[in-house]
Amino acid sequence: MGIKSFQGARRQQTNAAETPSLTVSDYMTKDLITFTPDQSIESVMEAIIKHRISGGPVVNNKHELVGVISEGDCIKQISESRYYNMPMQDQTIEKHMAKNVETIDGNMNIFDAANKFLNAKRRRFPIVENGKLVGQISQKDILKAAMELKGQTWK
Template sequence: MQSLKVSDYMNPQPVTFAPDMSIESAVMRLLQTGQRGGPVVDQQGQLVGFFSEQDCLATLLLETYHNEQGTKVGDCMYQGAVVTVAANASIADLAQQMTNNRPKIYPVMDDSGQLLGVITRTDILRAIKDHCQTLSPGKVSVAS
């Protein structure tokens, strides 16, 4: 399974956000795409944070309570060191990391720090399922 790489299973067209995007627009993007979050990138395409459903819940509740709007993604996104993964990383190694309650979504970066895509726990599960089916065709039955 070490031969399976993140680049083979990542989503190369992830939902992304800009720091100056309104929280309302960001929530609409999450709802329309069914994603739970995504990388926040600046105008140069550099990763500056991560925005998730969890990040905006408290903000939306507060805005609703005070009947205010105007919060930007940059105001409530996670701004710490975002955990990322390299495109050539092993699926097995990333799966092991994910078992330790790490993020559910990892931005996939190239060597120059540019965003290439994202990979989720669901993508990892699909990779493991595919690998098992290759080893034992017909023995792994996963409903689609």
């Protein structure tokens, strides 16, 4: 009776050229809907509804990241405007956006990015290079990357 191996067939080693890239910049969204600090809350709400997004980066005229505005920020403004009986039409987002925005490095691998999402409890991170906004990575982008890498060895 021969010796039986219970080890399955070994996967062929892939060379580096076949290994897909795992960096944030490969999966980030580059074509972003951005806002400016002087935009009205209402125009942001219209864009959020029209484009089915949950918020977006706020940039100045040099395309530098100055904040992030979200659905939650808009909802807070709706609530406050009713409470204080103040019209929303003349409210700009500058006072309502998050200003201390945590960014993510485009060279970070997606597994470290996934971990950062878990720890930070954020839905998206902007990517800035040389002071300019170049993209954004969302939790959904990380899921897409994982699905593309399915079947690869994750190292």
